[in-house]
Amino acid sequence: MRETTMAGKTLYDKLWDAHLVKERDDGSCLIYIDRHLLHEVTSPQAFEGLRLADRRPWRLGANLATADHNVPTTNREQGIAGIDDPVSRTQVETLDKNCDEFGIVEFGIQDRRQGIVHVIGPEQGATLPGMTIVCGDSHTSTHGAFGTLAHGIGTSEVEHVLATQCLIQKKMKNMLVRVNGQLGPGVTGKDVMLAIIGKIGTAGGTGYAIEFGGEVIRNLSMEARMTICNMSIEAGARVGMVAVDDTTIDYVRGRPFAPTGELWDQAVESWRNLHSDADAAFDKIVDLQGEDIQPQVTWGTSPEMVTGVGGEVPDPEREQDPIKRGGIERALQYMGLAPNTPISGIELDRVFIGSCTNARIEDLREAAAVVKGRKVSPRLKQAMVVPGSGVVKAQAEQEGLDRIFIDAGLEWREPGCSMCLAMNADKLGQGEHCASTSNRNFEGRQGFGGRTHLVSPAMAAAAAISGHFTDVRELMQ
Amino acid sequence: MRAFTQHKGVVAPMDRSNVDTDMIIPKQFLKSIKRTGFGPNLFDELRYLDEGKPDQDCSQRPKNPDFVLNQPRYENASILLARSNFGCGSSREHAPWALEDFGFRAIIAPSFADIFYNNCFKNGLLPIVLPEETVEKLFQATWAEDGFELAVDLEAKTVTTPSGEAYSFEVDDFQRHCLLNGLDDIGVTLEDADHIRTYEDQRRRTAPWLFRDLSAG
Ligand code: SF4
Numbered sequence: 001m002r003e004t005t006m007a008g009k010t011l012y013d014k015l016w017d018a019h020l021v022k023e024r025d026d027g028s029c030l031i032y033i034d035r036h037l038l039h040e041v042t043s044p045q046a047f048e049g050l051r052l053a054d055r056r057p058w059r060l061g062a063n064l065a066t067a068d069h070n071v072p073t074t075n076r077e078q079g080i081a082g083i084d085d086p087v088s089r090t091q092v093e094t095l096d097k098n099c100d101e102f103g104i105v106e107f108g109i110q111d112r113r114q115g116i117v118h119v120i121g122p123e124q125g126a127t128l129p130g131m132t133i134v135c136g137d138s139h140t141s142t143h144g145a146f147g148t149l150a151h152g153i154g155t156s157e158v159e160h161v162l163a164t165q166c167l168i169q170k171k172m173k174n175m176l177v178r179v180n181g182q183l184g185p186g187v188t189g190k191d192v193m194l195a196i197i198g199k200i201g202t203a204g205g206t207g208y209a210i211e212f213g214g215e216v217i218r219n220l221s222m223e224a225r226m227t228i229c230n231m232s233i234e235a236g237a238r239v240g241m242v243a244v245d246d247t248t249i250d251y252v253r254g255r256p257f258a259p260t261g262e263l264w265d266q267a268v269e270s271w272r273n274l275h276s277d278a279d280a281a282f283d284k285i286v287d288l289q290g291e292d293i294q295p296q297v298t299w300g301t302s303p304e305m306v307t308g309v310g311g312e313v314p315d316p317e318r319e320q321d322p323i324k325r326g327g328i329e330r331a332l333q334y335m336g337l338a339p340n341t342p343i344s345g346i347e348l349d350r351v352f353i354g355s356c357t358n359a360r361i362e363d364l365r366e367a368a369a370v371v372k373g374r375k376v377s378p379r380l381k382q383a384m385v386v387p388g389s390g391v392v393k394a395q396a397e398q399e400g401l402d403r404i405f406i407d408a409g410l411e412w413r414e415p416g417c418s419m420c421l422a423m424n425a426d427k428l429g430q431g432e433h434c435a436s437t438s439n440r441n442f443e444g445r446q447g448f449g450g451r452t453h454l455v456s457p458a459m460a461a462a463a464a465i466s467g468h469f470t471d472v473r474e475l476m477q
Numbered sequence: 478m479r480a481f482t483q484h485k486g487v488v489a490p491m492d493r494s495n496v497d498t499d500m501i502i503p504k505q506f507l508k509s510i511k512r513t514g515f516g517p518n519l520f521d522e523l524r525y526l527d528e529g530k531p532d533q534d535c536s537q538r539p540k541n542p543d544f545v546l547n548q549p550r551y552e553n554a555s556i557l558l559a560r561s562n563f564g565c566g567s568s569r570e571h572a573p574w575a576l577e578d579f580g581f582r583a584i585i586a587p588s589f590a591d592i593f594y595n596n597c598f599k600n601g602l603l604p605i606v607l608p609e610e611t612v613e614k615l616f617q618a619t620w621a622e623d624g625f626e627l628a629v630d631l632e633a634k635t636v637t638t639p640s641g642e643a644y645s646f647e648v649d650d651f652q653r654h655c656l657l658n659g660l661d662d663i664g665v666t667l668e669d670a671d672h673i674r675t676y677e678d679q680r681r682r683t684a685p686w687l688f689r690d691l692s693a694g
Binding site for chain 1: 492493494495497499500503504505507508509510511512522528531532560561562565566567568569570573588590591592595596599600649650651652654661662663666667669670672673676677680684685686687688689690691692693
C-alpha cells in the first residue's frame, strides 16, 4: 500500500479508507459497498448464480433496481406488454421477478420514478456523498459527482455484491484533472469532458481514480458535474469524482431517500470532509484552461476522436504513428468522412438528446433554449428528446419544455436509455449520421452501421435546427 | 469456474487498438438472460456481413472473408493477440463470456481496460499484459507462420514461443490463486463474514444515514 500517513489524503484515499473491511495478506482488499444499483441487462445471471448457490442478498435495503436499457420510449401505458421485442420483454420481466422473489425495491416501467439508473440514484437521494456505489454498468462513475467512490462492475461482481455487500479490490492510483479559469458562453460540462478525453485519450485514465477540480468544476452545477464524471470511463478511468461543497449539499437536501432532521446535520458535518487535503499527493496531474475549450464534436469511432466545432476531420497522412494512422483511416471509412472536411460541413440524419450523460433537467433546458421559436431542419429524418427519468419528464413538462421541443419539431419521448445504445426500437439506420448527447461513438453503438457524433445538448439542438453541425454560440447571439 | 493452469494454443492476431466491448459482443445479444451461447456472435459486426439478431442460426449467415477469425488458419485459435486498451467501453461481462464460449483461453495485449480485465478472471479467461515491443514481435511471428502457437503457464507467469523464448508477465496474486484453482470468490469472501459484520456494526454507529433501508420505502 502507498504510504499515506505523512502527506495528506486525496478524496479517493479517504473514501477507500472509510470502506476498507479487510486487507488480505496477498494485498487484495475487501471494500464495503453502501449502495448497489441494478438494471435488467447485467443482473439476470447474477440472480441465477445466487439461486444456484442457494445464497440470499446480504443487505436487501442497500439495493435499488430499475429497468432502463430495453424499455420502449413510446406506448408506456401498456407496461411490459408494450415491449414488442419478446427477448427484451423477457429481460424486463426477469428483473421484476427477481426483485419480487428477493425483495429488492424496483421502480417498474410504469413507476413515475423509473428512469436511467444513473439519473434516478441522485434524483431520489439514493446516491449520497461519501458512499461506495456500484452497478453492473460502466457509467456508474456518474455518481462520483457527489464525492462518492462509484464504479461499474461486471455481472460476477454484481452477484458478489448481492451475496456479500463487498467487493475484492486493489487500490487505484490518484489522478487530478484541474480545469482552471472560466468557460465561455455556450460551452458546457460535456464540452469540458470531451476536451479532457481528447487530451488524455481513452486509455489516459486506466488504473486511476480521477478527481476533477479547479475553478471551472467548482462553478459547475451538479448536473454538469455528473456529465463529467459519467464519461470518466471514456477516459479509461473506472472512477471519477468531485469534492463535496455547498452545490452538492444543496442538491441532496430534501431528496426522498436523503436523511432528515438530526441525521441530516450529522451527515452534512461528515460530508464537509469529503475533499482532498491541501497537501495530498497525486500520481498524476493534468491541467486544462477553461477559456481554451470550444464546443466539441467527435468525428470518429472513439470518444478521443474529437475536435472543436471550428475544426476539421483530421488527415491520416499527417499522423506519424502507424497504429494511430490505421485507426484514423478505419474510423474515417466507417464514418464515411473525407480527410480535412470541416466539422460544420458534416450533414446529419438524426439528432438524439438523451442518455445518462445528458438527459437531466438542466440538459433539457439548455437544448430547449436553443430550439425555442425555431424549426428542426427538413434535412433530418428525426430529432428526439428522451428525458432521463419520469421525474425529469414531469419537471420538464411543468416548465413547458415539452411544448418548446414539440413546436420546433422534435419528438418528446418516455424515459430510458433509448438510442444511446439502441437496445430498444430507437436506432440509427445504416450509414446515418447522428448528433447525439450520449457517451459512446463506437461502431454500431446506435444501430448497425450508424454513425455517431458526440456533442452537448446545446450543440445537438443547434445541429437539429441547422441540419449540420453549427457553432451554438452563433445561434445564441 | 474453469481453472486455468497451463495452456498451449494457436494464436489469432487482432490488429487494432481500442477494441471495445460493443465490438466484442453487440448489444442485441445482451438481451439473453443466460451466461452461455455467446460464442457464435463474438465480434458479430466484424465477422458477418449482415446484421445479427438474437437466436439466429449463424452458420447460415454471410461471413466477412477479411475478418481475421474467418481465415482458416485461425479457425482453432485459443489465444487472442491484441493491441492496446483491449476491452474498453461497457462493463458487459458478456464480452468475456463470448470470448470464452468461442474457445479463447487467453488474451495477450499491451494494455486492457480495467473492468474487462477483471471480468476475464471471473470466467477462466486469462488476460496477459506484455510490453508493446513484445506484442509487436508476436504479431510478426503470428503473421509469418501458419499455426503459430504459444504456451501460457499461469503458475510460472510465462508465455513461451515454439522456439523457446519465454516472456514473463505480472498478475495479481489473489486473482491468480482463484484462477489456478477455479475458485468461486464469493465463497472466499464469505469466509470473512465476521469481518464484514464487525465493519457494518461500527459503521452503523458512526454513519447511520448510510443504512437507510430502501426496501422499507
Ligand atoms: S444511457 Fe446509455 S450509457 Fe447510460 S446506462 Fe443507458 S445505455 Fe448505458
